Amino acid sequence: MRILCIGDIVSRIGRNMLFKYVDDLKYKAGIDFVIANGENSNHGRGMTKSGYSEMKRAGVDAFTTGNHVWGAKEIVSIMNDEDDVIRPANLPDGVPGRGSAVFTASNGVRVGIINLMGQVDMIPCENPFAAAEREVEKLLEKTPVIIVDFHAEATSEKMAMGYFLDGKVSAVFGTHTHIQTADAKILKNGTGYITDIGMTGAADSILGMNKKIIIKRFRTGIPQKFELAEGRGQFCGCIFTIDESTGKCTDVERIWFDE
Numbered sequence: 001m002r003i004l005c006i007g008d009i010v011s012r013i014g015r016n017m018l019f020k021y022v023d024d025l026k027y028k029a030g031i032d033f034v035i036a037n038g039e040n041s042n043h044g045r046g047m048t049k050s051g052y053s054e055m056k057r058a059g060v061d062a063f064t065t066g067n068h069v070w071g072a073k074e075i076v077s078i079m080n081d082e083d084d085v086i087r088p089a090n091l092p093d094g095v096p097g098r099g100s101a102v103f104t105a106s107n108g109v110r111v112g113i114i115n116l117m118g119q120v121d122m123i124p125c126e127n128p129f130a131a132a133e134r135e136v137e138k139l140l141e142k143t144p145v146i147i148v149d150f151h152a153e154a155t156s157e158k159m160a161m162g163y164f165l166d167g168k169v170s171a172v173f174g175t176h177t178h179i180q181t182a183d184a185k186i187l188k189n190g191t192g193y194i195t196d197i198g199m200t201g202a203a204d205s206i207l208g209m210n211k212k213i214i215i216k217r218f219r220t221g222i223p224q225k226f227e228l229a230e231g232r233g234q235f236c237g238c239i240f241t242i243d244e245s246t247g248k249c250t251d252v253e254r255i256w257f258d259e
């Protein structure tokens with residue numbers, strides 16, 4: 001089976017990219033299930049109900065999130081009403097939502113998804129490696145096909161998670177930096193891996209934001225109010241081909257479309 005994972009969707013331009021490419025990829029690449037990171041889908045921060053509905057219409061089956069998960073208040077009611085939006089599993093006990101879930105893909109195969117967040121240069125959270133062990137054990141009772149979105153800043157922490165879970169899950173992909181890395185591969189024990197799948201939003205930007213404002217912030221050191229970038233879009237992600245009987249990854253393909 002083939003699973004398409006889409007990197008952080010930033011605002012309207014990012015959401016529009018879904019309508020442009022997801023259906024087409026489903027048809028041409030034989031995609032059975034679509035996962036997208038939606039933490040920036042509302043104007044760069046969080047997710048709203050209307051944005052959620054729009055992205056579902058565009059063909060996303062399930063959403064992961066990250067440090068910007070609480071950026072729009074509506075996320076709590078989305079998580080209460082819908083079962084296909086998850087947040088990092090290693091957040092403190094008692095916060096809304098859940099960190100993993102099992103879905104049924106279009107080919108009838110059950111797909112487990114785990115969302116984790118890194119500890120290096122991120123908001124405080126529990127140890128993601130301990131959380132990964134706990135969540136993998138739970139999902140393996142239901143399916144051998146498990147995909148992990150590790151939302152983290154440090155490439156070393158992300159690689160450590162990939163090797164830590166090698167042979168235990170089908171794929172580990174990174175999100176959060178919004179910059180796609182060129183290291184898509186299959187690890188020794190059959191886990192597909194990429195450090196970061198990149199960003200789906202404005203191409204001529206820094207992280208989907210207006211680059212002039214970000215440069216000014218770096219140039220002067222004075223905090224600036226970020227604004228979204230405009231212009232043409234880009235669509236970034238990764239397709240993992242998985243043997244559903246073993247859960248092993250047999251192919252990894254990076255996707256980067258620039259309008």
Ligand SMILES: [Fe+2]
Nearest residue numbers: 008039040176
């Ligand atoms: Fe993001």
Ligand SMILES: [Fe+2]
Nearest residue numbers: 066067068176
């Ligand atoms: Fe993030």
